[in-house]
Amino acid sequence: MIGGILGFFITIFLYLIAKRLYRYKPILLFSPLLFTPVALVFLILGTHTAYEAYNAGGKWLAYMLQPATIAFAVPLYKHFPLLKKHASQIVVSVTAGSAVAVVSSALLALLMHVDKQVMFSLIPRSITTPIAMNVSEMIGGVPSITAVLVLITGLLGSVIGPYIISYLRIQDDIARGVLLGTSAHGAGTSKAFEIGSLTGTVSSISMILAALVTQLVTTIVV
Amino acid sequence: MRKWLKIIAQTGFFVIVSILMNILVEWLDIAIPGSIIGMFLVFFLLQMKWIRLEWIDAGASFLLAELLLFFIPPSVGIISYQNLMLHEGFQIFIVIAFGTAIVMAASGLLAQRIAKRKEHSQS
Missing domain, CATH: 4.10.170 (p53, subunit A)
Structure with missing residues (x-):
């Protein structure tokens, strides 16, 4: 109980520190999604705390992902006319991107000789956590491993996303949003909102669409 | 202070919707997460003008701005x-x-x- 409450507040505290550091010096190490978990892992291992004890408090923060997902309704509403105008562009590229995500995960995993169970856990890694865990369970992966892999994907995606955008010269705001939301779910969307409000909204739509498409296809196939 | 009370109350709205939607999903026994259904519901309510944007805007902005915080505990897993x-x-x-x-x-x-x-x- 004490561990849980402490874990809850230390997480917020370290997150606020990371945010301030990142604002002061925007380098990868200070990115809140890297700095905070790494600092927490060291702290938990260093004090011989069980993850379960930490997570007794941490899970309440994780629960807030659900209301936050609902909150995407607000930017969706604000940008709806623009989204409607670009609906076909978004739907086509997100659907194609989701197919590429599933196929590339499976092929790369086979190529790298990753364990079968890990491979199935990797397949839904680019979609938002709750649905990814759902899909993982349906296809024979381990949902809790998937949750971690989804997070790594989000972290990596929000780091390499801006480089890929500039390398491939993606100048269209809609395309940038599609790229980040389809590949790196909520973390990518958070990065997309740094680029702009429209890019962020398109990214959140892409994230939701990618999750729905992947879930739908899995339900039909499995 | 007033500003924070507003944010907390509006965030509470989203929490309540998420709880209700999870109950609904369990009751209907469907594979789509409650939060996705909740998002469509709130969007629908906004479109129909049954709820006004300014009632929930500050809470939504807060939740989305601190989104990364909520990812941290599962990643420590x-x-x-x-x-x-x-x-x-x-x-x-x-x-x-x-x-x-x-x-x-x-x-x-x-x-x-x-x-x-x-x-x-x-x-």
């Missing part, structure tokens, strides 16, 4: 898989890094191409 990460961590990293780059290139380039073609056909 990696310590439960120390063995896996020690043995297959490198391969997993390669799969995720290359896979993510491929998805980005595919979806981004396709979306950009469609945008350009549209522009072209309009002019």
Whole structure:
């Protein structure tokens, strides 16, 4: 109980520190999604705390992902006319991107000789956590491993996303949003909102669409 | 102070919707998460003007601005898989890094191409 409450507040505290550091010096190490978990892992291992004890408090923060997902309704509403105008562009590229995500995960995993169970856990890694865990369970992966892999994907995606955008010269705001939301779910969307409000909204739509498409296809196939 | 009370109350609204939607999903026994249904519901309520934007705008902005915070506890879960990460961590990293780059290139380039073609056909 004490561990849980402490874990809850230390997480917020370290997150606020990371945010301030990142604002002061925007380098990868200070990115809140890297700095905070790494600092927490060291702290938990260093004090011989069980993850379960930490997570007794941490899970309440994780629960807030659900209301936050609902909150995407607000930017969706604000940008709806623009989204409607670009609906076909978004739907086509997100659907194609989701197919590429599933196929590339499976092929790369086979190529790298990753364990079968890990491979199935990797397949839904680019979609938002709750649905990814759902899909993982349906296809024979381990949902809790998937949750971690989804997070790594989000972290990596929000780091390499801006480089890929500039390398491939993606100048269209809609395309940038599609790229980040389809590949790196909520973390990518958070990065997309740094680029702009429209890019962020398109990214959140892409994230939701990618999750729905992947879930739908899995339900039909499995 | 007033501003924070407003944010807390509005955040509470989203929490309540998420609780209700989870109950609904369990009751209907469907595979779609309650939060996705909740998002469509709130969007619908806004579109119908049954709730006004200013009633929930501050709470939504707060939740979305601090989104990364909510990802942190599950990502710390990696310590439960120390063995896996020690043995297959490198391969997993390669799969995720290359896979993510491929998805980005595919979806981004396709979306950009469609945008350009549209522009072209309009002019």
